[in-house]
Amino acid sequence: MSIDKTxxxxxxxxxxxxxxxxxxxxxxLVREQGFAGYVTxxxxxxxxxxxxxxPVVVGLIAICAIFQSLNSAFLGxxxxxxxxxxxxxxxxxxxxxxxxxxxxxxDLSVGSVSGVSSAITAxxxxxxxVNEWLAVLAALxxxxxxxxxxxxxxxxxxxxxxxVTLAGLLFWNGFMLQILxxxxxxxxxxxxxxxxxxxxxxxxxxxxxxxxxxxxxxxxLSAFLGNRRRALAGIPSRPLSDIVLRTALLAVAAFGVAxxxxxxxxxxxxxxxxxxxxxxxxxxxxRTAYGRKVFALxxxxxxxxxxxxxxxxxxxxxxxxxGFFASVGxxxxxxxxxxxxQSAGSGDLLMNVIAAAVIGGTSLFGGRGRxxxxxxxxxxxxxxxxxxxxQGIATPxxxxxxxxxxxxxxxxxxxxxxTQKSAGRA
Amino acid sequence: xxxxxxxxxxxxxxxxxAVQALTDVExxxxxxxxxxxxxxxxxxKSTLVKTIAGVHPIDDGVIEWEGRPVTVNRPxxxxxxxxxxxxxxxxxxxNIDVVGNLFLGRExxxxxxxxxxxxxxxxxxxxxxxxxxxxxxxxPIASLSGGQRQVxxxxxxxxxxxxxxxxxxxxxxxxxxxxxxxxxxxxxxxxRGLAVILISHNMADVKAVADKVAVLRLGRNNxxxxxxxxxxxxxxxxxxxxxxxxxxxxxxxxTAEAQK
Numbered sequence: 146m147s148i149d150k151t152x153x154x155x156x157x158x159x160x161x162x163x164x165x166x167x168x169x170x171x172x173x174l175v176r177e178q179g180f181a182g183y184v185t186x187x188x189x190x191x192x193x194x195x196x197x198x199x200p201v202v203v204g205l206i207a208i209c210a211i212f213q214s215l216n217s218a219f220l221g222x223x224x225x226x227x228x229x230x231x232x233x234x235x236x237x238x239x240x241x242x243x244x245x246x247x248x249x250x251x252d253l254s255v256g257s258v259s260g261v262s263s264a265i266t267a268x269x270x271x272x273x274x275v276n277e278w279l280a281v282l283a284a285l286x287x288x289x290x291x292x293x294x295x296x297x298x299x300x301x302x303x304x305x306x307x308x309v310t311l312a313g314l315l316f317w318n319g320f321m322l323q324i325l326x327x328x329x330x331x332x333x334x335x336x337x338x339x340x341x342x343x344x345x346x347x348x349x350x351x352x353x354x355x356x357x358x359x360x361x362x363x364x365x366l367s368a369f370l371g372n373r374r375r376a377l378a379g380i381p382s383r384p385l386s387d388i389v390l391r392t393a394l395l396a397v398a399a400f401g402v403a404x405x406x407x408x409x410x411x412x413x414x415x416x417x418x419x420x421x422x423x424x425x426x427x428x429x430x431x432r433t434a435y436g437r438k439v440f441a442l443x444x445x446x447x448x449x450x451x452x453x454x455x456x457x458x459x460x461x462x463x464x465x466x467x468g469f470f471a472s473v474g475x476x477x478x479x480x481x482x483x484x485x486x487q488s489a490g491s492g493d494l495l496m497n498v499i500a501a502a503v504i505g506g507t508s509l510f511g512g513r514g515r516x517x518x519x520x521x522x523x524x525x526x527x528x529x530x531x532x533x534x535x536q537g538i539a540t541p542x543x544x545x546x547x548x549x550x551x552x553x554x555x556x557x558x559x560x561x562x563x564t565q566k567s568a569g570r571a
Numbered sequence: 572x573x574x575x576x577x578x579x580x581x582x583x584x585x586x587x588x589a590v591q592a593l594t595d596v597e598x599x600x601x602x603x604x605x606x607x608x609x610x611x612x613x614x615x616k617s618t619l620v621k622t623i624a625g626v627h628p629i630d631d632g633v634i635e636w637e638g639r640p641v642t643v644n645r646p647x648x649x650x651x652x653x654x655x656x657x658x659x660x661x662x663x664x665x666n667i668d669v670v671g672n673l674f675l676g677r678e679x680x681x682x683x684x685x686x687x688x689x690x691x692x693x694x695x696x697x698x699x700x701x702x703x704x705x706x707x708x709x710x711p712i713a714s715l716s717g718g719q720r721q722v723x724x725x726x727x728x729x730x731x732x733x734x735x736x737x738x739x740x741x742x743x744x745x746x747x748x749x750x751x752x753x754x755x756x757x758x759x760x761x762x763r764g765l766a767v768i769l770i771s772h773n774m775a776d777v778k779a780v781a782d783k784v785a786v787l788r789l790g791r792n793n794x795x796x797x798x799x800x801x802x803x804x805x806x807x808x809x810x811x812x813x814x815x816x817x818x819x820x821x822x823x824x825x826t827a828e829a830q831k
Binding site: 371374375378379380432433434437440441443444445447448449451452453454511512513 | 695
């Protein structure tokens with residue numbers, strides 16, 4: 146079947162067989178061409194409770210507006226830059242936890258594992274004088290192995306992930322304190338590999354613009370080429386105007402952020418690495434067979450098993466990924482405070498990691514979410530922290546507000562599910 | 572209709588410990604034929620289907636596939652022969668769209684990356700040849716009605732190009748219109764020359780689409796009937812094992828009351 150774009154043909158309805166009656170079921174989702182189609186589609190999605198990232202974006206704008214009205218330094222280049230660099234540690238760990246949440250499971254150990262990672266790096270490179278790159282690799286490998294171990298107890302032995310990782314939370318915190326030894330804090334060389342993670346800036350203004358350009362051009366090309374393949378194969382494709390509009394929105398955001406970075410010290414290395422991780426993990430989840438398996442397990446374990454998916458292997462690997470990213474996050478924390486200390490990975494870190502994933506739109510019930518959710522969620526949490534700090538509001542109030550935001554998000558998630566159920570979409 | 576049946580069971584028996592689930596069961600299914608498998612609860616329908624699907628290997632007897640004796644010990648063996656089974660619980664992932672579910676576990680890849688375009692094209696082609704109408708191939712299974720889910724599950728079994736499709740109570744939980752959709756699809760499978768085994772409790776469905784009815788009772792054959800020449804009462808008495816049973820007594824009573 147071929148799609149004639151000049152006509153308002155039903156593009157999303159299955160083609161009617163030649164000999165069958167041409168009557169189209171009125172309940173079919175017939176999407177009109179052009180922007181009228183998007184408006185009706187948007188209305189339908191709103192009614193069905195399919196809000197997507199909308200509540201978070203609205204929330205983020207509200208947060209910015211409130212803090213900006215309280216203190217004009219909030220949207221200043223320096224404060225925004227600090228928010229972006231500070232969010233990377235939590236954000237990296239959030240990417241890992243999103244994999245676990247997609248299975249409908251939870252990993253409570255990521256905070257402690259991040260502490261172990263910073264401790265291993267510091268002890269190896271500072272105390273024992275091992276090459277710092279080797280120390281970093283060892284810490285990352287340790288994170289993955291620890292995660293795989295949790296996954297093994299969950300997937301193979303059948304213990305609840307909640308309990309296994311709760312045990313991990315305690316065990317790995319103890320392990321970190323043990324290897325840090327009696328003096329407790331090990332300072333890290335600020336010019337070393339780990340030290341540079343959050344302090345290095347590409348001071349050349351071209352770097353930030355180049356990244357923004359690559360992101361925008363990459364998005365446009367992949368959307369455009371993908372769409373052309375769809376059109377050639379004769380299946381519904383987006384109109385070019387839609388791709389251009391999306392690209393334009395992305396360009397405004399990307400170049401806006403680039404200008405902001407360049408007003409301060411340039412593009413931070415940490416942000417570049419975070420973007421690379423987000424693009425990579427999103428690709429794995431949505432474009433590879435492995436990612437499809439993760440989503441399938443979040444939907445129905447029995448269906449996945451019958452489809453021939455190795456359930457145990459996927460589960461173990463997902464926990465290994467969470468451990469790996471916890472480890473990555475630990476290195477960024479160590480870099481931020483230029484030390485591995487006894488409080489690493491404790492406090493509100495674990496809660497912030499999970500909250501960021503959930504606030505960003507990842508469902509706690511499994512099977513729904515994207516790694517980009519980590520970016521949105523962690524932006525919300527870090528903005529609140531920095532905004533309150535600018536106002537000189539103390540930690541207790543900060544905890545209460547972050548808790549309130551998390552509750553609001555979970556309520557939205559639950560209501561969304563209910564609306565989807567009553568609209569037959571969950 | 573070809574002379575050699577696609578699938579033939581000869582004297583198949585199956586024991587679970589002390590329980591004799593199947594005794595000397597015979598069954599023949601030809602290409603382009605819908606055989607309904609009926610029987611009361613515990614008659615051995617599910618066990619028989621599971622032996623064919625390779626879930627439970629048989630103890631005695633022979634399974635013949637296109638005239639040749641074969642061994643079916645694992646679900647994989649059955650799939651390789653060309654037997655597709657759609658179980659009562661559909662085994663679809665609610666959160667994944669129709670295309671993703673159709674190709675779950677056998678995704679088409681292009682340079683190591685999922686080829687969504689090709690999968691969507693083939694999905695549309697498949698649904699079109701089966702005249703299946705669903706709102707969109709890109710909405711999650713959760714948005715579909717029970718009947719639509721059932722036809723997607725059946726369509727999914729068709730991707731492996733099977734020669735025999737086993738449907739385990741496909742209309743059990745469906746409404747009137749949805750049942751009709753599924754029955755239409757069963758007829759289309761027959762038109763395409765597939766052999767179909769249909770397990771059902773619903774005599775109206777059996778009369779509507781089946782060519783033959785094989786009755787099981789207490790793990791044994793209790794007759795194979797041509798649907799066209801057999802009345803519903805005859806089938807029911809074969810299922811319950813007596814001409815005097817709850818169903819006939821009730822029928823007699825209601826007619827008697829009606830005559831008063």
